[in-house]
Amino acid sequence: LPIVGSPLPLEWSSEDDTLAFAQALAGRPALRDAFIELRGDLGAGKTTFVRHLLRALGVQGRIKSPTYAVVEPHEAQGLPIWHFDFYRFSDPREWEDAGFREVFAGPGLKLAEWPDKAAGLLPRADLVLRIEVRTDGSREVTATPQSGIGRELLT
Template identity: 55%
Template sequence: MHSQDHTLSVFLTDEAATLGMGKTLAPSMRGGLTIFLQGDLGAGKTTLTRGILHALGHQGRVKSPTYTLVEPYVISNLHFHHFDLYRFGDPGEWEDAGFREMFNPDSICLVEWPDKAAGLLPQPDWIIRLEPEADGRRLTLLALTLTGKACLASLTDFPPSPNAA
């Protein structure tokens, strides 16, 4: 972690490490957080989300919202919305879908393919990038807002313990 520039960078060897990183990030998250998740198809975006949701207490299946556009989860009093905007052909589809009200103080909103609604989404608190590297992937987290920086600073299990997955 590089605290001066509010970034975190970690190499993830496999799917288990990606799930473990999700579990590591989850306790630092709170309502009102907007996260942009970037990476190519198959980069591990849904796997990371699965790790986050299971750590927050979700017991069921976590699926990619590629066809539904958003998968909502209610965990205690927290609403978690996992968006996938890959199929948007025009940023205006964001407005037509009526998703804006889901971004509120009681929600964590994680958005895959945020560039598909460029200029219409709220400012992200975090941008998480997943990029191929060697036989695994590199996760880079950028904290952009005061809320995002405070959440990043609150990480207590970093680096992730080897058996976090």
Template identity: 45%
Template structure:
């Protein structure tokens, strides 16, 4: 499987890449977002969600764990599992029910849901590089490979 790499100079570039990514996606899709606090995971998610048609703010679901959006009959779920201490907490919220054939799931801190969330189609890694961000988008399924190919 291949990967797409880019350097993002600022927040606007991160949102723009999210918009580009959104042009190529359709359900079902599971996206893992990895990176340190403040790396730009929610900013990228905002670009994706707004480009898909959401009007208004896209906030980090840190305390709610999930922010749902229904756009054009597609369910989009933005998860932030940072505060999950035990994956069993996710079982109580019925996390498996979110991952359907009609959903796009963006999952920040996926390692905290280990064993309870499906494998990623695409894994996005964002890391600091001075004042910029380095992003790598890796395919982990045939769906993900098609998506990465569209980004290249």
């Protein structure tokens, strides 16, 4: 995939850093129609990041993990937000049946954990966040913009 901007290396020493990055991102107007992929092993901190981002955007109440439902829809300040987790996604027919094509063609913020499980169906992400756990428990994160929107998110 073409890289539209330089990959940005980040370090999240603790969840406070995850929170700070989520809060910075929440202030970006380009987020309104962005598609962000979250990559990394189980336990890397993908859902944690999404939770902090949703809170920073003003989502109230319990934020469920979409692992069993594939997607949890949210809304904040009139902004539709779709939190996908494709970990258990295996039937491409579900892509059409559940209306995911329409979701990705429509407005709103889309966040996707385990995008590889829906490879070939998902459009190109605006921003890819790859999270790796270091032996000391800190997170090594690479933020790669893949569109103008992605670039705006990182400036």
